[in-house]
Structure formats: structure tokens, C-alpha cells
Amino acid sequence: MKREIITIDQTKCDGCGDCVPGCPEGALQIIDGRARLVSDLFCDGLGACIGTCSKGAISIEERDAEPYDxxxxxxxxxxxxxxxxxxxxxxxxxxxxxxxxxxxALAYLKEKGIENPINNDVQGNQSSEHEGCGCAGSVLMDFRKTGNDVEQGESTGQQKSELTQWPIQLHLVTPLAPCYRDSDLLLAADCTAFAIGAFHPAFMRGKSIAIACPKLDSGIDRYVEKLKSMIELANINTITVVIMEVPCCGGLVSIVNQALDKASRDVPVKKIVIGVRGDVLGER
Structure with a gap:
């Protein structure tokens, strides 16, 4: 669609970064020493960043661009x-x-259980006493920095976890979370980790992860868009899809293929099929 969107004159930009905090949508980043519009989807075209640029490098143009999201x-x-x-x-x-x-925006905050910070100024959107506490299960945690203390030991019998982040359910993860950037993604059907005993060392080691059930989960279209974002914006390197041998599980591969069809870049995809008794039936 054709709409108004910012443009940056790279010959004038000196990479000072003053425009980055001036963009309320987070559409600007300093990359290779210059300000860049990271995605058309993030720019609303209102130009709040223009006044922050002392070099006059930012202006608004009308061109074909993806709709603001x-x-x-x-x-x-x-x-x-x-x-x-x-x-x-x-x-x-x-x-x-x-x-x-x-x-x-307010509906999204409510959906995620996050309090509206200006609720006194927005009529009809005050939070109830049960809202605003946030969902502990959706809080982003990156275990790559803190390490994982669950080591194999005689006293507990526990094996070291290979989990690199939380959350992992595909509806809850954010494509731009640091753990996904430049990573190898493991997309696993919910049942696979229960079918095969050595799931952590065999499949999860060194990978970011997301899990989903193509049969029971709703919002499959959102799954496609999230994977597309991981491919384009998080710049994931590879996708390994681990599914069960049951027919309905094949839908997870279809979701990945749909995301690849929409994405502007391609990534290698590996499919692994697990039998209901925990054996690997095939890899492709």
C-alpha cells in the first residue's frame, strides 16, 4: 500500500543516535554507524523523530510500504x-x-495483563483490581546470560537443562527477543519432549526454542506471522521442526512453509519425525 513513512538521507546522517529515543514506536536503530528504519511495520509516518535530528536527515515521503502494525x-x-x-x-x-x-495498544496491554500507565487520562480504560499485575508466565527470561544451575547429580538425578529462554509457547514468545536473534530455532510440537527421553541434549542444545500444537492451538495465522518476523527481523539461521508421527502434527511443517513463503529471506529447514514410542523415524 502507498502511505506516508519516514526516509533517512544517509549522506546527512552522522549516526549520533538522537532520533532513536525520539521514535515512540522503536522503528529506528543505529546500524553500521547510521540511523536505519528497521521495519515499515513499526513506522506510523507521523514524524515524531524529525525534530530530534540536528542534521535534517529525516523527512517524510509517500511510497509503497507495509501497513503500520x-x-x-x-x-x-x-x-x-x-x-x-x-x-x-x-x-x-x-x-x-x-x-x-x-x-x-490498550487492548494489547489488557491481553498481556499489563497495566495501562496513563489509565487516568484515557476514558473508559481504567484497569480493574484484578488487572495490571502482569502474567508471570509471560515474563521474558534469558538463561544464556545467567546460566542454568540444574546439573546432573547423584542427589537429585536431574540432568542439565538445555533451555535457553522463557517463555517458549509460540503464542507467548516475542520474535524480537534477544534469544532469537541470529539463532538456530527449534520449533517443536508439544508432545515431542514427552515422547523421547533425551530430548534436551538431542534437540535443544545450542538452540532457541518455541513449542506449539498445530491441532489444538488457535490463532495459526499469528504463528505464521511470528515465524515470518523471526526469519526477517530476528535473522534466525535455521529452523528445525520436530513433530510426532501422527498426521495432525504435520500442520507444524505447513506453518513454517507458509512463513517462508511470506518472508523476504530464506532459511534452511530440517524436519524430524518422532514415533509414539520415542524413536526417531526420519529426518529430512
Whole structure:
């Protein structure tokens, strides 16, 4: 679609980075010493960043661009920012009269159990006493930095976990979480880890992970979009799909193929099929 979106004159940009915090959507990053628009999906075209550039390198142009995606923006802000960043984004939408996007943002916060930081200023959206506490199961944790203390030992009989992050359910993960960037992704059907005893060392070691059930999970279209984002924005290197031998499990491979068809880059995909008795039936 053709719409207004920012453009950056790379001959004028000196990479100072003043524009980055000036973008309430997180659409700008300093890459290779210059400011870059990381995704059309994150730029609302309102130009809040223009006044932050002392070199006059940023302007607005009308061109073909992917539609702005408020949900994707909120995913990014929640991971990289905090309460103050969320509030700044909501205030930005209010100031420009973007009521539709504002309501989408508020709905996303409610869906994730995150309190609206400007709820006193937005009519009809006050949080109830049961809201705003956040969902502990959705809090991003990166075990690559902290290490994992569950080591194999005689006293416990536990084997070292190869899990690199939390959460892992595909509906809960954020494609731009640091653990996915430049990683090898393991996409596993829910049942596979229960079918094969050595799942952690055999499949998870050195990989980021996401799990899903193609038969019972809802929102398959969102799965496709998340995987597309991992391919394009997180720059994942490979995808290993581990499924059960039952026919319904093949839907997970179909989801990956749909994401690859939509993505602007290609990545190698490996499919591993597990039997119901825990044996590896085939790899391709």
C-alpha cells in the first residue's frame, strides 16, 4: 500500500543516535554507524523523530510500504522498554489523534495483563483490581546470560537443562527477543519432549526454542506471522521442526512453509519425525 513513512538521507546522517529515543514506536536503530528504519511495520509516518535530528536527515515521503502494525510495535516496546516507554508511546498516539491505534495498544496491554500507565487520562480504560499485575508466565527470561544451575547429580538425578529462554509457547514468545536473534530455532510440537527421553541434549542444545500444537492451538495465522518476523527481523539461521508421527502434527511443517513463503529471506529447514514410542523415524 502507498502511505506516508519516514526516509533517512544517509549522506546527512552522522549516526549520533538522537532520533532513536525520539521514535515512540522503536522503528529506528543505529546500524553500521547510521540511523536505519528497521521495519515499515513499526513506522506510523507521523514524524515524531524529525525534530530530534540536528542534521535534517529525516523527512517524510509517500511510497509503497507495509501497513503500520500496532500489535507488532507493542511487542517490541514491551520487550525493549518499560512503563515509561509504553506511556510515551500511548501519549504519542493520543497527541496525534490516532484513536484507533490507541485502542489497539490498550487492548494489547489488557491481553498481556499489563497495566495501562496513563489509565487516568484515557476514558473508559481504567484497569480493574484484578488487572495490571502482569502474567508471570509471560515474563521474558534469558538463561544464556545467567546460566542454568540444574546439573546432573547423584542427589537429585536431574540432568542439565538445555533451555535457553522463557517463555517458549509460540503464542507467548516475542520474535524480537534477544534469544532469537541470529539463532538456530527449534520449533517443536508439544508432545515431542514427552515422547523421547533425551530430548534436551538431542534437540535443544545450542538452540532457541518455541513449542506449539498445530491441532489444538488457535490463532495459526499469528504463528505464521511470528515465524515470518523471526526469519526477517530476528535473522534466525535455521529452523528445525520436530513433530510426532501422527498426521495432525504435520500442520507444524505447513506453518513454517507458509512463513517462508511470506518472508523476504530464506532459511534452511530440517524436519524430524518422532514415533509414539520415542524413536526417531526420519529426518529430512
Amino acid at each position: 500496532e500489535r507488532r510495535v507493542m511487542e517490541e516496546i514491551i520487550i525493549k522498554g518499560g512503563t515509561n516507554v509504553i506511556a510515551a508511546h500511548l501519549e504519542h498516539l493520543k497527541a496525534h489523534g490516532e484513536e484507533e491505534y490507541l485502542q489497539q
